[in-house]
Amino acid sequence: MRHGHKWGNKLRGCGFRLTIGREAIVDILSHTNSHMSAEDIFFALHADSPNIGLTTVYRTLELLEKNGIVSKYEFGHGRAKFELTEAYGNKPHHHHLICRKCGTIIDYSDFMEDELAYLKKTEAGLGKKYKFTIHQHSISFFGICEKCGAS
Amino acid sequence: MRHGHKWGNKLRGCGFRLTIGREAIVDILSHTNSHMSAEDIFFALHADSPNIGLTTVYRTLELLEKNGIVSKYEFGHGRAKFELTEAYGNKPHHHHLICRKCGTIIDYSDFMEDELAYLKKTEAGLGKKYKFTIHQHSISFFGICEKCGAS
DNA sequence: ATTGATAATGAAAACCATTTTCAATAAGGT
DNA sequence: ACCTTATTGAAAATGGTTTTCATTATCAAT
Ligand SMILES: [Mn+2]
Ligand SMILES: [Mn+2]
Ligand SMILES: [Zn+2]
Ligand SMILES: [Zn+2]
Numbered sequence: 220m221r222h223g224h225k226w227g228n229k230l231r232g233c234g235f236r237l238t239i240g241r242e243a244i245v246d247i248l249s250h251t252n253s254h255m256s257a258e259d260i261f262f263a264l265h266a267d268s269p270n271i272g273l274t275t276v277y278r279t280l281e282l283l284e285k286n287g288i289v290s291k292y293e294f295g296h297g298r299a300k301f302e303l304t305e306a307y308g309n310k311p312h313h314h315h316l317i318c319r320k321c322g323t324i325i326d327y328s329d330f331m332e333d334e335l336a337y338l339k340k341t342e343a344g345l346g347k348k349y350k351f352t353i354h355q356h357s358i359s360f361f362g363i364c365e366k367c368g369a370s
Numbered sequence: 371m372r373h374g375h376k377w378g379n380k381l382r383g384c385g386f387r388l389t390i391g392r393e394a395i396v397d398i399l400s401h402t403n404s405h406m407s408a409e410d411i412f413f414a415l416h417a418d419s420p421n422i423g424l425t426t427v428y429r430t431l432e433l434l435e436k437n438g439i440v441s442k443y444e445f446g447h448g449r450a451k452f453e454l455t456e457a458y459g460n461k462p463h464h465h466h467l468i469c470r471k472c473g474t475i476i477d478y479s480d481f482m483e484d485e486l487a488y489l490k491k492t493e494a495g496l497g498k499k500y501k502f503t504i505h506q507h508s509i510s511f512f513g514i515c516e517k518c519g520a521s
Numbered sequence: 522a523t524t525g526a527t528a529a530t531g532a533a534a535a536c537c538a539t540t541t542t543c544a545a546t547a548a549g550g551t
Numbered sequence: 552a553c554c555t556t557a558t559t560g561a562a563a564a565t566g567g568t569t570t571t572c573a574t575t576a577t578c579a580a581t
Contacts, residue, residue: 238557238558241558274540298539318502330496334492337484341485351511351514357512358508360506361508387576388578389530391530425569428567429529
C-alpha cells in the first residue's frame, strides 16, 4: 500500500516526499534478512524498477539512515551494508559475528540480558567520566565461520 | 637502535626485511597516543624521512596489521586509523568513544572487569551456538563529546 | 667487504565506492 | 490542472587506497 507505512509517515513528518524509489528501496530492505550494500539493493531493484539509479539508492539510504530507518555498517569489506532498524523493521536488537574469510555476517540476539546489564553500567560510567553523551553502541565479533573452518 | 625490537623480530621471523621505512613508521606510532591515518603518518614522517612515500606507508601498515603489530580501525570518517596493538605498544586493552560531530576518539580502559566477565560468557556461548571461532571483539560507543556539547 | 637473489620502494596510474553537478522530472499542496 | 520545489538519473568528479613497474635496498651466502 502507498500510505500508512511507519517509515513513510516519519519521512512525511519531516517534510520529505514519498517517492516510488524510496518505497521500492524500503520494500527490498524489508523483504530480506541479509545485509545489503547499495549495489546489492540497486540490482535487486532492477527486476521491478529498472529505472531507479544507483545514485538514488545512495541518496535514499543516507536519508533513511539520518531518519533512523536504516542502520549503516562498515565492517571493512569495502562497501557499506544496510539493514532496517529495529524500530522500522522486524528484527530485534542484535549484534554481529563477521567472518574474516568470507565476509558472512551472522545476526545474534543471544545473551542480551547480560549485554544490557553490562552496557547500562558501562555507558553510565563512561558518560559521566568523559562527559560524553552516548547515542549508540556497536558490539561485533570477528573470526572464522563454520563453513570457512576453524584454524 | 636498529635491532632488538619485538616487532622487528616478529617480522624477521616471518621472513620480512627490516627497512628504514618500517622502522620510521613504527617509531611514529610508538611515540603518539592518538589514532593516525596513513596520511597523518606520511606527514609526520616527512620531517625526518621526506623520502618515504605514501604508498609505502599503506603497504607497511597492511603488513603490520597482518602481523598483529598494529590495529586498524574504520570508524566511518572516511579514512582508516591505526594504533599499535597492546602486544607491541604500551597502551593497555581498551575501547573507544567516537564523537559523531568532530570525530574525536577517546580511549577508555574503564570497567574492564565487567567487560571481561560479559565477553567471556558471551563469546563462549556464541562460539558454541554458531560454530564460530572468535578471534577478536570490537566495542565502541558513538555520541557527542564534551567539547561538541550534548544535545 | 662483495655478491647476488629477491623483497621492498617511489611515482604515477588505476581502482572503485561514494558524492557532486545539473538539467529534467515528479510529488503534493493549492 | 497548476505551481513550487524536492527528487531524480546520467555523467563527471572525488578521494582514499591499491596496483603497476622499473629501480633500489636488504641480507644471507660468499
Ligand atoms: Mn544485522
Ligand atoms: Mn585506541
Ligand atoms: Zn566464513
Ligand atoms: Zn566532538
